[in-house]
Amino acid sequence: MTNKSAASTLLASDPAIRQQSLAGLVQQFEDAFVQSFVVAAVEKTDFQPMLIVDMRQGCFAAAVASLDTNQQFRRTVRPINVDEGDQVTSTRPRTTLSAYCKRGSTVWRACSTSRLDEVSTQAGNETALNIFTRAFEHPAEQQSDKLVAMWFPFVRMFKENKTDYAAIIIVLDEQRQVELITPALQWLSERLEDIRWQSAQFFCVDPMRDLRGFAFLNEPTQGLQARYRFLLVHDADHATEISYAGGFLRYDTADQVSDPDDYAKIGVIGLSGSAAAFDPRVLHFEEMQSLEDAAVMNYVLRLPALLKRIPALHEYGFELQETLRQTQQQNTERTALIKRLQRILTHAKKLLGTNNK
Amino acid sequence: MSHNSELPQTTEMYWQLQIALNKLDDELHKERARQQQLEASLRELHTSLKHLFSQQWPKLEVHDE
Numbered sequence: 001m002t003n004k005s006a007a008s009t010l011l012a013s014d015p016a017i018r019q020q021s022l023a024g025l026v027q028q029f030e031d032a033f034v035q036s037f038v039v040a041a042v043e044k045t046d047f048q049p050m051l052i053v054d055m056r057q058g059c060f061a062a063a064v065a066s067l068d069t070n071q072q073f074r075r076t077v078r079p080i081n082v083d084e085g086d087q088v089t090s091t092r093p094r095t096t097l098s099a100y101c102k103r104g105s106t107v108w109r110a111c112s113t114s115r116l117d118e119v120s121t122q123a124g125n126e127t128a129l130n131i132f133t134r135a136f137e138h139p140a141e142q143q144s145d146k147l148v149a150m151w152f153p154f155v156r157m158f159k160e161n162k163t164d165y166a167a168i169i170i171v172l173d174e175q176r177q178v179e180l181i182t183p184a185l186q187w188l189s190e191r192l193e194d195i196r197w198q199s200a201q202f203f204c205v206d207p208m209r210d211l212r213g214f215a216f217l218n219e220p221t222q223g224l225q226a227r228y229r230f231l232l233v234h235d236a237d238h239a240t241e242i243s244y245a246g247g248f249l250r251y252d253t254a255d256q257v258s259d260p261d262d263y264a265k266i267g268v269i270g271l272s273g274s275a276a277a278f279d280p281r282v283l284h285f286e287e288m289q290s291l292e293d294a295a296v297m298n299y300v301l302r303l304p305a306l307l308k309r310i311p312a313l314h315e316y317g318f319e320l321q322e323t324l325r326q327t328q329q330q331n332t333e334r335t336a337l338i339k340r341l342q343r344i345l346t347h348a349k350k351l352l353g354t355n356n357k
Numbered sequence: 358m359s360h361n362s363e364l365p366q367t368t369e370m371y372w373q374l375q376i377a378l379n380k381l382d383d384e385l386h387k388e389r390a391r392q393q394q395l396e397a398s399l400r401e402l403h404t405s406l407k408h409l410f411s412q413q414w415p416k417l418e419v420h421d422e
Binding site for chain 1: 374377378381382384385388389391392395396398399402403405406409410413
C-alpha cells in the first residue's frame with residue numbers, strides 16, 4: 001500500500017475510533033509481543049516492522065518494533081541526526097529535540113535544545129522550542145503548513161530507511177495535536193514517495209507511561225527478569241502454551257491446562273458470538289486464519305481478566321435493564337402528556353380560532 | 358493436552374453475556390433517541406400553547422415550569 005492510501009487511512013480514522021483503539025498503547029505492544037509467539041507457533045513469520053514515533057512533551061524519538069530471525073521481538077531505537085553546530089552533527093536516540101532555520105529559508109534543521117539556546121541568540125535564526133507550541137502560535141489556517149515545515153527535519157528520518165512498515169504509530173500528548181498533525185501528514189505523504197506504510201495511527205498517551213511495556217525489552221536484564229505464560233486455545237482439546245522466561249520463548253503443546261489465572265493471556269479461537277462491539281479490546285476469531293489475519297492490535301483476548309468480570313457484567317446488565325425500564329416508563333408518560341397537550345391545543349384553537357388564524 | 362471443558366464453557370458464558378449486554382445497550386440507545394424526540398415535541402407544543410394564550414390574553418402571565 002502506498003503512502004497515498006496511508007493518507008486516506010489517516011483521514012478516515014475519526015477520534016472515536018482512535019479513542020476506542022486506545023485501550024492502551026502498552027497493551028498493543030504486549031499483543032505484538034504475544035503475536036510473535038503465536039506466529040512462531042504456527043510457523044509463519046508475517047509480523048511486519050512497525051515504526052513508533054514518540055512526540056510527547058516536546059521530544060522526538062523513534063523506534064522500530066520487529067521480529068528478528070529467531071522470532072524474538074525487538075525494539076530498535078532509530079537514531080536521529082541533529083545539527084550541533086556548523087558542519088557538526090551528532091546522533092541522538094532520544095532527547096528533547098527541536099528545530100531551527102535561517103530566516104527567509106524554508107529548510108529546517110533538527111537540533112537539541114542546548115543547541116537551540118545558542119542559535120536562538122544569533123540574529124537571523126527562526127526557532128521552534130517546541131514544534132507544536134510554535135505551530136499553535138500561528139493562525140489556524142497556517143498551523144498545518146508551519147508544522148510540516150518544522151517537522152520535516154525529523155521526518156527525513158523516514159526516508160533514510162527503506163523498510164516498509166506495517167504501521168506507523170505516532171504518540172502525542174493531546175487530541176488537538178492529532179487534529180493538527182493529520183492534514184500535515186497528508187501533505188507530507190504526497191512528498192515522501194519512497195516511504196511506504198500500510199496504516200498510520202495516532203495515540204494520545206500519558207507522558208508518564210513507559211511505551212516500552214514489557215514487550216519492549218530493550219535491556220537484556222529486563223528480559224531476564226520477565227516471566228510470562230500465555231495460552232492459545234485452538235478448541236476444547238488443543239492448546240498451545242507459550243512461555244517467556246529468562247529471555248527465551250518456548251512453544252509447547254499444553255498437556256495440562258492449569259487455572260486460567262496462571263496465564264497472562266489466553267487466546268481462544270472458534271467460539272460463537274462476538275463481544276468486539278461491546279469491548280473494543282476483544283476480538284472474536286472464527287478460525288485460525290482470521291486470527292492470523294487480524295491486525296496487531298487486539299490480537300490476544302485478555303480472558304483471565306475478563307472472566308473475573310463476569311459477576312460485574314451481570315451487575316451491569318441489571319443496571320442496564322433498570323435504566324431501560326425507567327426510560328421506557330418516562331417515554332410512555334411523555335407520550336401520554338403529548339397527546340393531552342395536543343388535545344388541549346386543538347380545543348383551544350377551535351375556541352379561539354377566529355383570533356388566531 | 359488433557360480435556361478441560363470448563364474453560365470453553367466459561368468463555369462461552371462470557372460471550373453470551375456480552376451479546377446480551379450489547380442488545381440491552383442497543384435498546385437503551387434507541388429508547389434514549391426516542392426520548393429526545395418526545396422532548397422536542399413537548400417543547401414545540403409548549404411554545405404553541407404559550408403563543409396561543411399570550412395572543413388571546415396579552416396580560417396573562419405564562420410561567421414556564
